[in-house]
Amino acid sequence: MKRILLLLSFIISFGTVSAQGIGGAAPAGVTGRITGTIVDSITKTPIDYATIALGRAGTTRSTNGALTDEKGAFKIENIAAGSYRVTIAFLGYQTKIIDSVKTTAAKPDLNLGRILLAPNSKALGEVVVTGTTPIVENKIDKLVYNAEQDVAIAGGNATDVLRKVPLLSVDFEGNVSLRGSQNVKVLINGKPSGSMANNMADALKAIPADQIKNVEVITSPSAKYDAEGTSGIINIITKKNNLAGVSGSVNAGVGTRQNSGNLNLNAKTGRLAVTANGGGFYSWPQTSTISFKRASNNGTQVLSQTGKSESDRLAANGSIGADYDFNSFNSISSNLRLNGFNTKVDGSNINENTFGGAPVVFTRLSDNSIEMNGFDWSSDYLHKFKKKDQQISFAYQLSHSVQLNDYTTDFSNTVIDEYGDNDADNTENTIQVDYTHPFKKVTLETGVKGILRDIVSDNRTRNLNSTTGVFTPIAARTYIYDYNQDVYSAYATLGFTLAKKYGIRAGARYEATEIEGDARSAGTGVSPFSSSYYNLVPSFVISRTFKDYSSIKLSYNQRLQRPSLFYLNPFLNSADIFNQSQGNPSLKPELSHNIEFNYSMFVKTTVVNASVFYRRTNDIIESFILPTSVVDPTTGNTVSGSKTTYRNVGNNNSVGFNFFGQINPVKPLTLRGNFNVFTYDINTNSSVVVANTNSGVQMLYNGFLMGTYAFPKGLTFETFLITNSPRRTAQGRNPSFNMWNLGLKKEIMAKKGSIGLTVIDPFNENKNFRQNITGSDFTQTSNFSLPFRSFGMSFSYRFGKMTMQAPRKKRGVTNDDLKQEQQPTGNQ
Template sequence: MKYLLIAALLCSTVAFAQMPQGGSPSLTGKISGLIIDSLTKKPVEYATVALSRAGAAKSTNGALTDNKGTFKIENVAPGKYKVTVSFMGYQTKVIEVSTSAHKPDANAGRIILSPSANILQEVAVTGEVPVVENRVDKVVYNAEKDATVSGGNAGDVLRKVPMVSVDQDGNVSLRGSQNVRILVNGKPTGAVAASTADAMRMLPADQIKNVEVITSPSAKYDAEGTGGIINIITKKKEMSGVSGSVSGGLGTRQNNGNANLNINKNRLSITANFGGNSTWPQTTETFNSSLTPADNILRVQTGTSRTSRYGFRSSGNVSYDFNDYNSISSGITVGQGRFKTEGESLSNRFTNDNLSEAYSFDNLNKTKFGGFDWNADYVHKFKTQGHEISLAGQWSHNNNNTDFSSLYSLESLKDKTGENDATNDEYTVQFDYTLPVSKAVKLETGAKTILRDINSTSDFYTSVNNSPFAFDNDLSNVYTYNQDVYSGYAVLSFQLPKGYGLQVGGRLENTQIEGTSANPKLGIEPISNSYTNFIPSFAISKTLKNFQSLRLSYSKRIQRPSLQYLNPFRDVSNDQFQRQGNPDLSPEVTQSVELNYSAMLSKTSMINTSVYFRHTTDIIESFVKSDTYEGRPVSLTTFNNTGNNNSVGASFYGSVTPVKNVTFRGNVDVFSYKPNASGQFENFAGSRKTYAQYKAFISGSYTLPQNFVMETFMIFNSPRRTFQGKNPSFNMWQLSFNKQFLNKKAKIGLNVVDPFNESKHFKSDINTAGLVQVQDFSIPFRSFGLNFSYSFGKVNYNPQPKKKRGVNNDDLKQDGGQNGQGVGGGN
């Protein structure tokens, strides 16, 4: 079935591209241009462009600028015209343009808009776009304008994004929820599906242009991701000519490198990128203890481990516009990473406060992961602006290979080695149709199919009393899992009088699941499940005076467990602390209501605040319990639908420039968590109190003479609560000093992270009636690094706006770091 869908996509792309659809009439053309802010020299989004005959008072046609400030007015007969550009807070600009039968198309070039007089009195001329922008449906963090992220990776960037937090393991949360879908250029990647944390480490910060945060997605988006959507946009030049950049960093903790090349000529566009990073080996100290009060058995484990890692990501894309109505695009992204951990530990077991067992063991773990994402799409635009259809497909292939060994000093324990090879393939076909019913009404509809296949092969070998290693059929397994999602949606948007906007939509999704184990000795039952969800969405907005806006939204989202949570492979590399997935998990369902207010205080100052309520059922959380393995007591971590939660929260973001060249930014998110364990999990729950959790950061920048810039930021995150206990908090302070030269084409800088903390401790606790567990580890944290960047090439502006392309899978609950059971297991 999946191969027929891919073949149909390719055939349709070729067929559509070859059809002479929507040909332009011979006596009509178009008028296009770019609207630029006179102060910042940046594009002006959503400005109104009216077209009228020279000498006439009434407009005959018009358009809005897109998010790149460009506009295009179609079906223009030859003649002389007056182009009128207007936008709130700016002086109206009028220019004259002529077309003829011999030259029906006209490019008005750059049209400069100047702020109105009352706005100019409030503005300090900085020439820079804000680091954080609040738009109608999302918050945008402009990473390329923040010097403190240079030389880092995507995880460092996400730590600076409003409402987003990243813990010490690389787990990403949005407003405290890890049920967030991360996209790269609007598309999912196989690397993120395998491990969010490792995928973010593979992506250099210097490759990121901005990050979009969508907290209340409409029904157009996949229903997955109860916390919201984070879309990472990489740097791409959409201009005519050849350009590129190189950047890198060398530090005491990690090293980075990145290179970009952009070729744009007429209708052909080619982009290429390569980036990578590596870390110096670092030593981690660990402490684990687990007490079962019922039998008064205490297990204590201490040790040290040395970890090193590397990763790279490369991509290429080719797009071609046949004409103003038809275009195709295809691209591929390839990535690979590896981490290696080698350590020694000492284990002690106490029974009734007496030492009953003591031994040491050596552990070696090597994991290599990688894959590719290939996509192709076709876009056809009709004569009416905004009227278009698109057909897109994507194939994501990801491998996760893990080798480990555990050697024990206690002869009664089996020495173990293991190999786990997992392959994950995802095939997607997506069709979207947009119809402007009128100037005030727009219809969006579409359909989508996602087919996911995983094959995980685990081979274990054991040895007793130093005997040769032999294949262990009791542990080895081949597990196959298939998850297919079929969906369709419709969204209606209305532009109402007096600044009101309304959007209503619905999405229907059917999920079919099959899972089988090849080893009956493991007792893993086959699973076969199917469920259908209806996902409504609603939003109403009001534009107020003086650049203020209000938005009230309701959304319902589901969170399917991803393969890290489902894989029943049991990781026994540590004899006392083990981990296993759960293929019987049900999806989470979250309903949320949010009220948002934003205001631009000046060109460089803004505030954004919101209050929200979320009701979540069938919460998926890690579940730790006492268990036995080979007749010995162990602590087993798995995943379950533990209950439900009602959460009330508020977030505030502000940016202010009190004096010239000085900017302060701050963000605070506060939300409640009250665990309501259900069924059997009530007996395993910890405290039932309501907890207040928070995430906050504050930053400041100061522009000095001679193109010197000094910046600093601090992050404060509270411990993350679970129904059994809490996970570690995360705090960090960073300083950066940068110097620009060669007409700002080059930059060199120094980054300092936590100069007064050589290492950091991260502690998690579980405190229930049946289990008391503490895990604590410390890692080197203080770091110093040098970074540089250089841009080259000469480009000219191309007024043709790029089409929105590609597949967007807002999908699957992720376990970002090594806290979760990986696809390959044994991590």
Template sequence: MKRFYILIALFCFALSAQAQFGVGGGGPSTTGRISGTIVDSLTKKPMDYASVGLYRSGGKSPITGVVTDEKGNFKLDNIKPGKYKLAISFIGYPTKYIDPVETTASKPDAKLGQVLLAPSSHALKEVQVVGQAALIENKIDKIVYNAEKDLTAAGGNATDVLQKVPLVAVDLNGNVSIRGDQNVRVLINGKPSGATSASLSDVLKTIPADQIKSIEVVTSPSAKYDAEGSAGILNIITKQKNVSGFSGSISGGVGTRQNNGNGNINYNHNRLSLSANVGGNSTWPQTSLTSSDQDFFFNDPAQHRSQTSTGTSRVKRHGIIGSVSAGYDFNAFNNLRTSVRLNQGGFDPNSNTDYTRTYFYDPTQNNTYHNNNIGHNTFGGFDWNIDYTHKFKKEGHELSFSTQWSHSKIVTDYTSLFTGLQDPTEFPNLKNNIDGINNEYTFQTDYTLPINKVFKLEAGGKNIIRRIRSVSDYFNPSGADFVYDPVNSNKYSYDQTVWAGYSVLTITLPKGYSVLAGARLENTDIHGEPHNDVQSIQPFDQNYNTFIPSLTLQKALTPTQTLKLAYSKRITRPSLQFLNPFVNKSNPTAQSVGNPLLAPEVSQTVELGYNTFIKSSVINLSAYYKHTTGLIEGLLTNLPGGQEGTITTYQNIGVNNSYGASFFGAVTPIKILTIRGSINAYTYKPTASNQLTNQQTQTSTYFQYNAFLSAQLTLPSNFIAETFAVQNSARRTIQGSNPSFSIFGVGVKKQFMQKKLALGINAIEPFSTYKNFNTDIKTPTFTQSSKFAFPFRSFGITFSYSFGKLSFSNPQQSKKGINNDDMKQGDQGGGQGGGPGTGGGR
């Protein structure tokens, strides 16, 4: 792979010299062409974006080069008569040389026909799914889902794509989990985004699927990665074509549920690369149906009562995300790259709910009341990266420095109005305006030294500085207006600083054995300052060290079978959402509050995996055990003072031991059909700490799973059809269960103009207007059964068009950069946005 980049660097140098010296040198003025088609030797499929370099026969200096098109074809024009050598390269394949290739004045064109390129044994060890455009790749340290090959995702957003990624599940609210664990760190192009740290689920809904190239799943991160995120890492790679010349594409979709568009432009010349990308997403107003049944039990039996509710919630969302990047290669050893990614989005919820209250022993107190919540939410910010890489003369020996500034801002405004209450002071009308700002500064250095063919050493250090500020202003009704409420209004400052250092040693042994061993040490320092004009609340501090070892043993049983045993340790730091001591009253009947005394979760995972590759089919099996201490969950209790409603408090509830197994595979039973599927099943067995056993109502061992199945059919005349289905079981907590989730979709696409233009139609849940999601919670003093019906059915039309002329790959795009796989998912960053009924807004 490194030879590939070096080769392309030489090609670019040759391209710059071509204008001065010409291609063929002296000789006759007649010119011709060398052409052919590059084909994978195993699958017999054409290989697009393979590199073809032209040399003098027996020479070492490249003259020119091209990349193959979508059908594997290449053409080298303006070739003067002579003897030449071709070098054909592709990542994961050894370079193939054809020497000589001769053209003459009488026969100026050399047509090579099909040229077979065979994968290397190393590539086979990585068990790459070839055949139908390599939708899934299984590598030593990660699983890669190539979303750009997913037909049914067109017209959707990042949440829709994540539904189909092996081992990944997404619930109705956009919460992402890997193997059932929501402590996932989501990166964009290998870097954290201030947008995702502020409001992950909302931002994922604003990223058009057409903007996503691939998604990487890292289940057992080595010590090189940050320790945060017990479930692992998701890395969303956007489409950034590293090719010479000018190129671009536009795509989009219009549907009954959502509309989106995306465009990108790329320009690479010699050692300079420039690119820009912008995408947007907008939904039509969507009305959901809600209902719930609740029973409340108090010390005074006369207060025992039940409450039923029915309502509607109407939401419209919009978002835009874009980036601009530039890179320059000073020479073959030094590269500088910078990029700025901007995002802006928002949603405006409006809900109306009717409540009926029934007392068990005193029917005279029965009553009904109504609640109207109106919200306005916006979020936005930017990520600015500067990355410098220095490569030494020894192949693979390099040093990199990276910096990043992530800035995000969230504004959450909502008004909650009640009518019909017997006691208006029970749930007074209120208005809340929240402004939150999150600044994150990261400084990182990484060093890689291939000592010899057996040993490779990697080491580095990182400093992450987080500064989060939020202001929450409450207002009470005063006549027809609202006045400032100093009792509930608050300001909150949260500072977190992380220092980290790591070292990883890779050992390549005989007979197909390899070892990846590492260690990481992190220090976390936290300082929080809650402020209220009326209450006296003390600041809080935390400081702890975490030692993170990692070990991976791999054995290549055959060129197509690999066995891997991995151990990893991860932590989940409680961040702002979980530490904020101020009560979140965005939903007065379902409040929440943070806990400044929370400790981090610590999980240890042992995983045994087996991969096999048979022609165009792949099978991956794994079994794992995860032990988690300090498990963080929200515990529900009744509101104090006999009020009707609940309050959720975050606690380190105890220990969880989980056993699991996963499978995914792809098979091509006939040439035109590919079937892919995955399933992950695991247990949930919580053991509450002594002081919380009285709050635990779920004490059994629970079986949970998520599954995915798809089929793609390649038809004549450039038609492609695909269908998929997703099923996730209900998720357990120590007090109940969260909703199960399923989705079904189908799509058809027609390609035109040598596949540069594509038009398609797709349908999601075509047979039902709404999808129902049920939640059950039980505590010693409270039971709840609730239903949420979301309008999921949609039909859409999609299109994509690529333009420009691509001539060659840019060799020096630095792969280093900031990679803060850090912080517990669900943290809403500065301001805790979310709006009424979402659990946000603090």
């Protein structure tokens, strides 16, 4: 901690010294100032944030400048006597040039008075941005998918958008993978969200696709980012208008499987901007079926289940934020985001078990409920120095979430039922300082950060005698567990350009992690522990651009993956007594080494992006099934069941290739395709025993093909096909996934609104998801079938009359250091 405070003091001192020397020594002789006021030539209202550039008369090079304030006024200081050229520019207005502006030693101060700036002849009362940005951009450290350029995403949610992003794949439960790895961090506007750490799949479904501006896939994060996310970072940027006035949009979707809605409002006047939105989704109750069988290798024990379950999901989120610019150099912002979801699954299963040749048949009824509510509040202050691109920011974020996990199990052949409740409370405080200093040819970025996490897991498990109505607590599984994780970090990066063709960014990040965990009640079987580990993670990227709009990039970085609450929670869920689940608070973080070589090309409407990569992950965390002793509710005998938990199973080596391409064979038709192929080669730890059938190098793949045709009069048709191979683990194979979508969209109401129709898998009423697991002494197979074919209709409308304003600088807390939950497959 002392090292962090020392570095923080250095950064503040360095910024203070730099600020004192911003303008440099004043030139010899008398200097003056040039002032004036910029107003709209038609409305005669002041124009704030207009750019004033000053250069020597007869040249086009600018040597000084300023921005206008909210009254349209500007002031350029330290002007030596001479002749100058003043250029005034602002988006949506015609650029104005005033040449031969003269100051003298006798009259060093010059007031240009009121300067009229005329709107462009093509400017409209309402600003409409047309698609000049390519749908995919390749930058030095990330790939950007511009979702707002995709005309066929209306009515969907963030999951639908991510399925179209190169390098990514999303399975049927909403679990996101980057180049085949689910160890990825998802941010919203550069900030973490408690909902993502608790249940990423439902959190993504609550974000309407219409609100997403673009998606950044950061495969080579610089040292400025937290070291978390072994495969990379996904940053979802939502739409935010830099427009004066009041504007907004409303979006709604109704379908045979789920419904969604969202309202977005933006207001900006002068230096104050306020944004608010709220939305969510609800899935109609759907009935799924499952068949399950696990058999010991010697055949003495067979567990067999068939059954069905009814599930529904409800999710909602909302946010309100405000930004205020005190002047051109100081600004603050604050944002509050609320989120919540509820999932209920009610199941009925027929169990046909065999223990030592004796058959046992009974019916198990189960009710499961998972509810999460939370908020993320962030505030930050940004100070820009007079030197271009020099700035310092201070940010704070408080995140809090409460997750309730309850279940009830009723056995048909016994009067003893089981009730389980878990309340998990997660509080996270983050503070960070970032400083940027541009030198002549090199830009330095440095900063410090502290994250304090406090998790309290309150577990209550009890038996109910349905005859007497008496509850009996299970002492060993009724306790409160405290888990504290503190992360302190500091970083420094250097970025520069060589010969206008080569871009280089190099840096390192040091992170210190301190962990403590303990149960408050004795005799719980959960041992207290503490751990500390320290990591220095380097990053390096070099890129080279060519004249034909193509570029190549080589990068290396190390990444960490700390387990989040979902993986750590020691609550034992035994809704199915023979198939239990429990987190593991003793998990170690994953550490990965990543090397990537990338080529990208953009010519007119043709886009090509191809990469080869290597990733080695040490102490990889995977779901793991272990044998456990349970009491048969029918006979009272102790028999063997299973417990699904999480373990650091070993080291994985992955080599892969990715290709994305886009082409327009004819003007109205756009074809896009993405294909990933990669290996899974696990070397398990000595403490992890797996079957030989799961060893060796496994080849995996995923990809999509998409075609869009733009008809006249705002009518667009799209077809979209995705496929994912089965996902491998140390114990077996998880389900594959494929899907075919058809969509039609029509612009209405002078292009302010649209209506759409969507069809998903029209020829498959149900989909089957098969899993095969092989342990050291058992084999397990399951098939989960759920309704999949769906039809939906969407509507969107935007309103408001606005004028252009200057864009705002991205800032704030960016926690991306936790391994986030992946939605389980077919749980009941």
